[in-house]
Amino acid sequence: MSPAAITALVVLGFAVMLVRRRSLATLLVSAQAMVLGIAALSLARGRPADFLVAAIILLVRAVALPALLTFTRRRTPEPYLVIPATTVLVRLVLAATVVLIAAASIPPLGLGDRPAEHAAVALLSLGIAIVIMRRPALLQVLGILVAENGIYLLAISVPGGLPFVIELGVLFDLVLVVTVAAAFTHKIHGEVGSGDTDLLRALRD
Amino acid sequence: MSVLESIALLGATLLVVGTVFPAISRNPTVALTLQAAGIALIGSGGALVLFGAPLIGAEFRSSLDPALGIDGLTGFFLATLALVAVPALIFSRDYLAGVKRSRALVALCGLFLISLVGVVVARDPSLFLASWELMTLVPATAILVRRSDATVRRAVYVYLAVTHLGGVGVWICVLALAHYGALDNPAALAAHGSALQAFIIAAAIVGFGTKAGLMPLHSWLPRAHPVAPSHISALMSGVMIKVALYGLIRVLFEWAAPPPLWVGFVILGLGLLSSLGGVLYALMQRDLKRLLAFSSIENVGIVALGLGASILFSSQGDTTWAAIAFAAALLHIVNHAVFKTLLFLVAGAFERAAGSLDLDQIGGLLRRMPWTGGAFLVGSMAIAGVPPLNGFASEWLTLQALIHVALGPSLGIGVAGAVGAAALAATAALAVFCFVKVVGLVLLGPARRVEVETAVEAPPATRGALVFLAGCCVALGAIPGLLIPSLMELAPQPRTLANGPGLAIPGTGSLPSPWLLFGLLALTGLLWRLRGSKRSAPVPSWACGQRIEPSLSWRSAGFTKPLRLTLEAVFRPQREIVAIREHGQLQSLRYRSEIPHLFDTLLYRPIQRGALRGALIARRLQSGSVRAYAAYLLALLLALLVLARIGAIG
Numbered sequence: 001m002s003p004a005a006i007t008a009l010v011v012l013g014f015a016v017m018l019v020r021r022r023s024l025a026t027l028l029v030s031a032q033a034m035v036l037g038i039a040a041l042s043l044a045r046g047r048p049a050d051f052l053v054a055a056i057i058l059l060v061r062a063v064a065l066p067a068l069l070t071f072t073r074r075r076t077p078e079p080y081l082v083i084p085a086t087t088v089l090v091r092l093v094l095a096a097t098v099v100l101i102a103a104a105s106i107p108p109l110g111l112g113d114r115p116a117e118h119a120a121v122a123l124l125s126l127g128i129a130i131v132i133m134r135r136p137a138l139l140q141v142l143g144i145l146v147a148e149n150g151i152y153l154l155a156i157s158v159p160g161g162l163p164f165v166i167e168l169g170v171l172f173d174l175v176l177v178v179t180v181a182a183a184f185t186h187k188i189h190g191e192v193g194s195g196d197t198d199l200l201r202a203l204r205d
Numbered sequence: 206m207s208v209l210e211s212i213a214l215l216g217a218t219l220l221v222v223g224t225v226f227p228a229i230s231r232n233p234t235v236a237l238t239l240q241a242a243g244i245a246l247i248g249s250g251g252a253l254v255l256f257g258a259p260l261i262g263a264e265f266r267s268s269l270d271p272a273l274g275i276d277g278l279t280g281f282f283l284a285t286l287a288l289v290a291v292p293a294l295i296f297s298r299d300y301l302a303g304v305k306r307s308r309a310l311v312a313l314c315g316l317f318l319i320s321l322v323g324v325v326v327a328r329d330p331s332l333f334l335a336s337w338e339l340m341t342l343v344p345a346t347a348i349l350v351r352r353s354d355a356t357v358r359r360a361v362y363v364y365l366a367v368t369h370l371g372g373v374g375v376w377i378c379v380l381a382l383a384h385y386g387a388l389d390n391p392a393a394l395a396a397h398g399s400a401l402q403a404f405i406i407a408a409a410i411v412g413f414g415t416k417a418g419l420m421p422l423h424s425w426l427p428r429a430h431p432v433a434p435s436h437i438s439a440l441m442s443g444v445m446i447k448v449a450l451y452g453l454i455r456v457l458f459e460w461a462a463p464p465p466l467w468v469g470f471v472i473l474g475l476g477l478l479s480s481l482g483g484v485l486y487a488l489m490q491r492d493l494k495r496l497l498a499f500s501s502i503e504n505v506g507i508v509a510l511g512l513g514a515s516i517l518f519s520s521q522g523d524t525t526w527a528a529i530a531f532a533a534a535l536l537h538i539v540n541h542a543v544f545k546t547l548l549f550l551v552a553g554a555f556e557r558a559a560g561s562l563d564l565d566q567i568g569g570l571l572r573r574m575p576w577t578g579g580a581f582l583v584g585s586m587a588i589a590g591v592p593p594l595n596g597f598a599s600e601w602l603t604l605q606a607l608i609h610v611a612l613g614p615s616l617g618i619g620v621a622g623a624v625g626a627a628a629l630a631a632t633a634a635l636a637v638f639c640f641v642k643v644v645g646l647v648l649l650g651p652a653r654r655v656e657v658e659t660a661v662e663a664p665p666a667t668r669g670a671l672v673f674l675a676g677c678c679v680a681l682g683a684i685p686g687l688l689i690p691s692l693m694e695l696a697p698q699p700r701t702l703a704n705g706p707g708l709a710i711p712g713t714g715s716l717p718s719p720w721l722l723f724g725l726l727a728l729t730g731l732l733w734r735l736r737g738s739k740r741s742a743p744v745p746s747w748a749c750g751q752r753i754e755p756s757l758s759w760r761s762a763g764f765t766k767p768l769r770l771t772l773e774a775v776f777r778p779q780r781e782i783v784a785i786r787e788h789g790q791l792q793s794l795r796y797r798s799e800i801p802h803l804f805d806t807l808l809y810r811p812i813q814r815g816a817l818r819g820a821l822i823a824r825r826l827q828s829g830s831v832r833a834y835a836a837y838l839l840a841l842l843l844a845l846l847v848l849a850r851i852g853a854i855g
Contacts, residue, residue, distance in 0.1 A: 105846035
């Protein structure tokens with residue numbers, strides 16, 4: 001995979017961590033999925049079946065899921081600004097630290113593309129870090145998608161690609177997870193009047 | 206496809222059809238008949254393989270591809286299952302009449318039988334473990350379908366918790382054996398050293414021992430068996446715990462064979478504890494089904510004594526006696542299956558007729574229910590080891606094996622054998638004491654409640670099932686010698702023994718059991734003849750001039766009081782006397798006595814307290830914040846990456 005695409009993926013991931021607006025974060029995740037999808041399409045050239053699967057995945061990851069999240073965002077307007085858990089600078093420093101530790105720790109996976117391996121684990125840890133450092137439910141779902149994009153990057157970096165049954169199975173799981181998460185986001189908003197997941201701590205007995 | 210395979214396949218088909226039949230029909234008779242026909246055919250196929258027909262289906266394999274097969278040991282267990290399941294199904298037709306959700310109970314009974322068959326015919330780890338889990342869950346469901354009050358829910362909870370915790374041992378053992386390829390090639394384990402073998406055997410003893418009810422892993426058994434519907438209790442006690450022993454036998458004598466010497470001592474020790482502990486607690490029970498449940502623990506202990514003796518003989522190179530002890534254990538398995546099924550089914554009939562199973566609330570049922578009561582009498586004599594019934598034959602054979610262990614050249618093994626033989630002798634004596642109490646309180650004497658006075662005999666089909674099982678107790682006691690050679694063939698190092706219908710064992714006296722039976726029948730006939738037309742003439746007992754009241758008659762506690770006083774240090778009975786006074790005058794006395802279950806108070810309760818303390822500590826990790834949980838996940842990811850990087854994993 002080209003260095004530019006890898007850089008773009010990581011930069012977009014960091015941007016999701018930093019931006020304030022949910023709509024912008026959704027666009028950034030969609031763009032990240034688009035970059036990944038285009039990379040997957042270029043890697044699948046000459047293999048029609050794999051190309052078709054990559055195209056389906058691109059459509060779902062870059063269009064359908066962001067559309068679902070946009071729909072959810074419109075149905076859950078925030079009445080007031082959700083106070084961030086930390087400042088932008090702290091988020092940036094912490095995210096960079098986590099990404100550096102993860103990238104430095106990952107042993108060679110034997111994919112033949114070391115930068116892709118580093119980027120994959122960076123996106124995976126970055127996605128989880130987004131869930132940790134962002135309070136709105138929708139941003140946490142976007143964090144899961146960033147982590148998923150890291151795993152997908154590993155999958156397309158496997159020489160010859162993964163069997164399409166596995167890729168479609170993972171895609172099905174992802175759709176299921178995001179659908180359930182979107183439904184819960186709506187439910188949480190309905191119950192507590194906000195998508196701030198920290199308010200859910202009050203439910204603990 | 207061979208004729209034998211066709212029989213087994215037809216049986217399996219009928220069993221499955223019988224299980225799903227309640228979904229389309231309200232008539233339970235057809236479903237139960239199909240199930241009975243199916244299990245009878247499967248059992249027949251198993252019996253034919255046991256007695257020398259060629260093996261059916263696949264061999265054991267370590268891969269996860271599902272496979273089925275019947276060899277001699279499986280055949281033995283299938284035949285045992287069929288022998289008791291068919292009468293239990295016949296019994297359940299009348300037993301379930303008018304019961305709420307009877308269709309579900311019929312279907313669950315069929316599913317339970319399928320799971321039991323599944324465990325013994327499975328030839329790969331996946332099918333074995335799936336059937337094993339089903340075998341645990343189905344009876345729990347059946348219990349809850351029948352009753353779901355707080356007591357029952359608690360009993361089911363304990364049953365599921367303990368058997369699943371113990372079941373971890375089964376999973377570890379079977380998957381480890383499959384991983385090392387030992388299911389199809391037992392020699393494969395030897396290449397990996399004795400530590401792995403010891404680990405697998407320890408897991409098997411915990412896993413299978415928990416389900417078999419070996420003390421101290423038995424705590425679920427006296428809780429779950431009494432609350433189940435009687436035909437399910439019968440199958441649980443008669444077959445399910447034997448299927449657990451099947452797993453233990455496969456591991457110890459086949460997959461992880463030959464077991465080291467310490468395993469023989471451990472199995473013998475567990476057998477000793479279970480047999481003596483089981484019968485002592487059985488003696489102290491007032492509820493008939495709970496008493497029978499403790500008696501099951503006792504009998505599993507006797508089987509374990511036989512298996513332990515077999516391992517000790519093998520370690521000394523005495524393969525003939527190892528095979529005899531092994532056959533004694535298997536013979537006791539089938540014998541216990543027969544008489545315990547009979548006793549649980551009769552308990553169900555008594556409960557239906559008399560409205561209670563409290564030993565102090567029944568009485569005099571032999572006169573009101575002569576067929577059912579007579580069958581109960583035969584079953585009680587068999588379980589008490591009274592000759593010439595089947596319980597005596599297998600206990601005698603086990604005792605002979607233990608005595609021969611005691612006569613061995615090694616001091617340690619000799620002492621173990623002597624202690625085991627003494628424990629078995631004590632167990633047999635206490636079992637007689639226990640069932641004299643049961644027969645006296647349940648069958649004899651006056652009725653203690655109005656409902657008992659109006660009790661009527663069970664319907665003909667139920668009577669037929671019970672009399673068939675009682676007949677099996679007599680037949681298996683009369684001709685055990687016909688079974689022994691086939692059972693010795695199943696030992697890891699098969700030996701043959703020329704035997705007639707009785708038992709003739711090398712280096713010891715023989716047991717001419719058919720002649721014992723004939724002698725007893727002749728004596729009974731002679732006494733009958735001498736009695737002529739005389740009949741018993743009941744007269745009131747002398748009670749120091751007081752009016753005879755039910756409260757003055759023998760009670761369970763009174764009967765066992767001498768033993769309770771002798772073993773007070775063991776039982777630690779708790780008594781409470783409350784004197785109720787008004788204006789300084791004594792109005793009444795309230796007395797309560799309880800025998801606490803020592804294993805609960807000394808073993809399980811401290812573990813439970815520790816687990817709860819651990820859970821409280823772990824609860825602090827449960828912050829209720831989604832972000833905290835994600836932080837745990839990230840920490841785990843980074844830790845795994847670092848461990849992989851330094852080469853600790855992967």
